[in-house]
Amino acid sequence: MPIKNRFAELLPEITEWRRDLHRHPEVLFDTHRTSGIVAEKLREFGCDEVVEGIGRTGVVGVIRGKESKSGKVIGLRADMDALPMTEKSGVPYESETPGAMHACGHDGHTAMLLGAARYLAETRNFDGTAVVIFQPAEEGGGGGKVMCDDGLMERWGIEEVYGMHNWPGLPTGSFSIRPGAFFAAADLFEIVIEGKGGHAAKPHETIDSTLVASHVVVALQSIASRNANPVEQVVVSVTSFETASKAYNVIPPRVEMKGTVRTLSPEIRDLAEERLKKIAEATAEAYGATAEVVYERNYPVMVNSERETEFAAEVATRVAGDCAAADLVMGGEDFAFMLEARPGAYILVGNGETAPVHNPAYDFNDEAIPAGCSYWAELVERRLPAA
Numbered sequence: 001m002p003i004k005n006r007f008a009e010l011l012p013e014i015t016e017w018r019r020d021l022h023r024h025p026e027v028l029f030d031t032h033r034t035s036g037i038v039a040e041k042l043r044e045f046g047c048d049e050v051v052e053g054i055g056r057t058g059v060v061g062v063i064r065g066k067e068s069k070s071g072k073v074i075g076l077r078a079d080m081d082a083l084p085m086t087e088k089s090g091v092p093y094e095s096e097t098p099g100a101m102h103a104c105g106h107d108g109h110t111a112m113l114l115g116a117a118r119y120l121a122e123t124r125n126f127d128g129t130a131v132v133i134f135q136p137a138e139e140g141g142g143g144g145k146v147m148c149d150d151g152l153m154e155r156w157g158i159e160e161v162y163g164m165h166n167w168p169g170l171p172t173g174s175f176s177i178r179p180g181a182f183f184a185a186a187d188l189f190e191i192v193i194e195g196k197g198g199h200a201a202k203p204h205e206t207i208d209s210t211l212v213a214s215h216v217v218v219a220l221q222s223i224a225s226r227n228a229n230p231v232e233q234v235v236v237s238v239t240s241f242e243t244a245s246k247a248y249n250v251i252p253p254r255v256e257m258k259g260t261v262r263t264l265s266p267e268i269r270d271l272a273e274e275r276l277k278k279i280a281e282a283t284a285e286a287y288g289a290t291a292e293v294v295y296e297r298n299y300p301v302m303v304n305s306e307r308e309t310e311f312a313a314e315v316a317t318r319v320a321g322d323c324a325a326a327d328l329v330m331g332g333e334d335f336a337f338m339l340e341a342r343p344g345a346y347i348l349v350g351n352g353e354t355a356p357v358h359n360p361a362y363d364f365n366d367e368a369i370p371a372g373c374s375y376w377a378e379l380v381e382r383r384l385p386a387a
């Protein structure tokens with residue numbers, strides 16, 4: 001069962017939707033036009049329920065199968081937001097909004113899920129409920145988290161949730177996935193060391209914040225080398241180190257440091273945060289200084305659950321003939337919040353040999369649409385099989 005014929009028929013129309021979205025990119029939660037179009041189309045397709053304003057500008061559509069014996073509910077998610085950057089792709093449907101661009105292909109994700117929603121609402125050849133989820137603010141705004149906080153999973157009783165992202169460099173319309181940790185958590189920290197400033201020739205009258213901060217920088221490397229199991233990945237990088245003095249002969253009273261922590265498992269992430277705070281505070285204390293630590297958790301590790309990943313790979317193989325094993329990605333992905341809330345799987349669909357995402361020359365490849373739509377439709381029909 002390769003591509004569903006209906007999507008070959010619908011391709012020109014879905015491509016038109018995609019290019020219209022491309023022309024009018026909207027950033028973060030400001031997806032008002034996009035959300036309006038999505039809601040209007042879902043109603044037009046005959047969805048049983050269409051709700052706007054979940055997670056500020058998020059949209060949810062509910063499609064009930066022709067049977068409802070299973071009582072099962074699954075969620076399919078697409079992101080809608082663009083990036084604050086200037087397009088240089090040269091395509092005829094280039095962005096008409098200065099300083100905004102669909103450089104991550106979320107226009108394609110939205111169009112593909114709309115195409116699948118249309119097919120599912122037409123055919124309803126399944127037993128249970130499919131919930132299509134359109135989220136804003138994937139690019140740094142945590143829109144997925146805001147939708148979950150708004151009760152997305154509970155309100156519709158979603159039991160499993162699935163996501164998809166286009167992937168430049170992967171053959172057009174082919175698929176790739178991995179179970180377990182897939183995208184990294186990328187956290188931020190700030191450490192302020194407070195000592196006692198004074199004359200550089202009289203160090204005994206000071207508490208040298210520079211010396212204390214330097215010991216902290218070195219000691220932080222023990223998290224990766226001595227606290228984490230060596231087979232696990234963790235990166236701790238101090239990337240900014242500023243003293244409160246510009247002079248040759250003044251010991252500064254304070255030092256401000258910034259940095260990032262990258263991890264691939266929730267356990268190592270907890271460990272890194274805990275150790276980072278302890279090391280900074282205890283090292284400072286040992287020298288008579290104080291450390292103030294601010295640790296900000298950004299997107300969590302995105303973890304594909306085993307069973308759902310295996311199932312997603314089977315569906316992809318039915319559509320494309322094969323499903324490749326994906327590599328770990330050190331970038332972050334907002335879908336991680338939905339996968340923390342429910343089991344599910346995130347899959348990559350090939351965008352062919354195009355410019356990479358977040359590049360001004362990037363464009364979503366419309367030739368991937370039939371494969372992406374077929375994956376969504378097949379996923380629902382196989383996860384919720386009708387008698």
Ligand SMILES: [Zn+2]
Pocket residue numbers: 103104139357358
């Ligand atoms: Zn992106």
Ligand SMILES: [Zn+2]
Pocket residue numbers: 104105106138165
């Ligand atoms: Zn993206």
